[in-house]
Amino acid sequence: MEATEDGPGRLKRRSLLAGGAAAAVGGAVLGRDELARLWWRLPGVERPRTAGAVDFRGALWVPASPANYRRADRPDDYAVDRVVIHVTQGGYASAVKVFRDPAHGAAAHYVVRRDGRVTQMIRELDVAFHAGDREYNERSVGIEHVGFVADPSSFTDAMYAGSARLTARVCARYGIPVDRRHVVGHAEVPGTDHTDPGPHWDWDRYLRLVRRAGPAAGPA
Numbered sequence: 650m651e652a653t654e655d656g657p658g659r660l661k662r663r664s665l666l667a668g669g670a671a672a673a674v675g676g677a678v679l680g681r682d683e684l685a686r687l688w689w690r691l692p693g694v695e696r697p698r699t700a701g702a703v704d705f706r707g708a709l710w711v712p713a714s715p716a717n718y719r720r721a722d723r724p725d726d727y728a729v730d731r732v733v734i735h736v737t738q739g740g741y742a743s744a745v746k747v748f749r750d751p752a753h754g755a756a757a758h759y760v761v762r763r764d765g766r767v768t769q770m771i772r773e774l775d776v777a778f779h780a781g782d783r784e785y786n787e788r789s790v791g792i793e794h795v796g797f798v799a800d801p802s803s804f805t806d807a808m809y810a811g812s813a814r815l816t817a818r819v820c821a822r823y824g825i826p827v828d829r830r831h832v833v834g835h836a837e838v839p840g841t842d843h844t845d846p847g848p849h850w851d852w853d854r855y856l857r858l859v860r861r862a863g864p865a866a867g868p869a
């Protein structure tokens with residue numbers, strides 16, 4: 650599962666963008682769309698959000714405790730270039746419960762069940778505390794898979810397929826290459842003592858499915 654909190658909030662907004670926006674506005678009459686694109690780039694201004702909105706169509710929205718992630722504005726404040734694969738080491742209900750528990754200090758963006766259904770608990774805009782490493786949290790989307798590292802039967806065909814569609818969409822959205830450098834296990838995060846997804850997770854199969862799902866695997 651996920652580990653530890655990732656420290657106090659830190660904003661790394663691109664002040665250059667704000668300067669650029671101001672310069673662009675000077676004297677020019679901007680269209681409504683251009684203004685909409687520019688205003689949220691200004692420091693201290695967040696993009697408007699729709700309550701209950703998800704980043705993966707069809708995902709069930711079950712919000713994590715705000716204590717288990719940090720509000721952000723990715724990919725504008727932090728570039729997203731990794732997907733981190735996790736295994737819950739427990740059932741779906743307990744994973745959702747701990748991610749909703751402010752005392753847990755950790756949560757992932759998504760939870761994928763054995764039947765392939767996807768639950769989103771944190772927006773991709775935000776930095777989820779799932780990797781146990783601040784830099785990795787800031788740069789990644791975390792996907793939990795319900796099951797146990799030591800139990801190969803945890804990882805069903807439907808789970809691989811559902812997760813692959815999700816990862817394909819994430820990779821397409823941020824231009825992340827579908828390879829083992831960019832789609833990694835929690836165990837590969839620097840400094841972690843976690844072992845998930847473990848030896849029974851079939852990486853070759855998974856990446857093949859992600860590539861097959863491709864960017865056309867469904868609407869964002």
Ligand SMILES: [Zn+2]
Pocket residue numbers: 650651652734735736779835843845
């Ligand atoms: Zn993990």
